[in-house]
Amino acid sequence: MSTGLAAPTERATRPWVAAISLANAGLYTAWFGPILTLLGIQAERFAGDDKEAALAWILGIGALFSTAANPVFGALSDRTTSRFGRRLPWIVAGTTGGVASLVLLAFAPNLTVVTVGWCLAQLSLNANLAAITAAVPDHVPHRQRGTVGGYLGLAQTVGSVVGAGLAAAAGGITGGYLACAAFLVIATVPYVVMRRDLVLDRADRPPFSWTTFAKGFWVSPRRHPDFAWAWLTRFLINLGFAIGLVYLLYYLDDEVGYGDPETGVFLLSALNSLALLVTVVGAGALSDRVGRRRVFVLVAGVVMAGSTLSLGGWSTWPTTVAAVIVLGLGxxxxxxxxxxxxxxxxxxxxxxxxxxxxxxIANALPQVLAPVIAAPLVATLGYPALYAAAAAAALAGAVLVFQIKSVR
Incomplete structure (x- = not known):
């Protein structure tokens, strides 16, 4: 029986890629429905004029939980010897906890319960994310990873659109959360039913001690410099993206003057997804074919920076639409x-x-820092400064990717 430690050599099947992509879409629906719309509406309902600060606290505290949870659940899945596999039990547990957390958020009576519910959602959904992400190197050979990564990236964006759409169409906070929870379950079931997971033999399980477990979360930049540069690249580009999105609902309402900002967020998310469709799968397949990754990151960072700068320079609905489309391409x-x-x-x-x-963590930590950076920038310098900061972060990540030497 395979231990899952050897590098896979056989191509992942289309049904497996489709199922894990759908599960990923369900996961990001449960994430982005609240992030893009529902949490912002609750912050405004319970905090009034202090909505920006309230949303910053909710997202920031929740992201701290996310930052800690993802590597912990990833390490636990590395050591899981269940007969169902290493990753599958955590996908089931994360989905179950995510549904319970979204139900709690749906009926939250105040900001305290909203914050607690979002923290629980971050814990649960990160158990799911850690297992789904780790399943890729378990099953996908090197020559196919760009293509599969493209499909998972597509699923992430589709999830954000579905989340925003369900939040806008469900007719209220309660309906929005329950709709996101239902989609999470529906999208995860096909992957779980397939039961294709690699089982870790007990003899191959790493010995466990709390000291070793804790030390394992530090990966030495000196011993593994490419790992460190890759982490920093992802962090900076995701920071730019998070800064650009964290106040999109309020940007449409307060700066652009769009009459229905909730629907506006959904429309922009849909356009972003359609634009992403143009590049995500094709770029991944092209990357596999030419054997290069870094140049794609450079192009992406430059394109994303240009789109966020335009948001800060021209606060109109047509410009916002164009910028979001370009952001999706990048x-x-x-x-x-x-x-x-x-x-x-x-x-x-x-x-x-x-x-x-x-x-x-390079995905989760920007969620912590984005509202911390965004709130004072918007309060003191306005949205142009906010989107200039987003562009600077994306450009920095695009340039630093060339410090990675083991990847072309």
Whole structure:
């Protein structure tokens, strides 16, 4: 029986790729429905004029939980010897906890319960994310990772559109959360039913001690410089993206003067998704074909920076639409090669889940920092400064990707 530690050599099947992509879409629906719309509406309902600060606290505290949870659950999945596999039990547990958390948020009576519910959602959904991400190097060979990464990136964006759409169409906060919870379950079931997971033999499970477990979350930049540069690249580009999106609902309402900002967020998310469709799968397949990753990250960062700068320069609905489309093109290029690049620099096969969890901190930590950066920038300098900061972060990540030497 395979232990899951050897590098896979056979191509992942289309049904498996489709099922894990759908599960990923369900996961991001549960994330982005609240982030893009529902949490902002609740912050405004309970905090009034202090909505920006309230939303910053909710997202920031929740992201701290996300930052800690992802590598922990990844490490736990590395050591799981269930007969159902290493990753599948955590996908089931994360989905179950995510549904319960979204139900709690649906009926939250105040900001305290909203914050607690969002923190629980971050814990649960990160258990799911850690397992899904680690399943890719378990099953996908090197020559196919760009393509599969493209499909997972596409699923992430589709999830954001579905989340925003369900939040807008469900007719209220309660309906929005319950709709997102239902879609999470529906999207995850096909992957779970397939039961295609690699089982770790007990003899191959790494010995456990709390000291070793804690130390394992530090990956030395000196010993593994490419891992460190890849982490920083992902962090900076995701920081730029998070800064650009964190106040999109309020930007449409307060700066653009769009009459229905909730519907506006949904429309923009849909356009972003359509633009991403143009680049995400094709760029990933092209990356596999030419054997290069870094140049795609450079192009993506430059394109994303241009789009966010235009948001700060021209606060009109047509400009916002165009900028979001361009942002989707850039994000599609980045996400198509991002996961493949990260997997290519992993230090140890036995710690795939944990190391990918550490890398995924580069996704979660920007959620903490984005509202911290955004709130004072908007309050003191306005939205042009906010989107200039987003552009600077994306450009920095695009340039620093060339410090990675083991990946072309």
């Amino acid at each position: 994000m599609g290029i980045f996400t198509s090669v991002d996961l493949a690049l990260m997997i290519d620099v992993l230090p140890e096969a036995a710690d795939r889940g944990k190391d990918l969890g550490v890398i995924n």
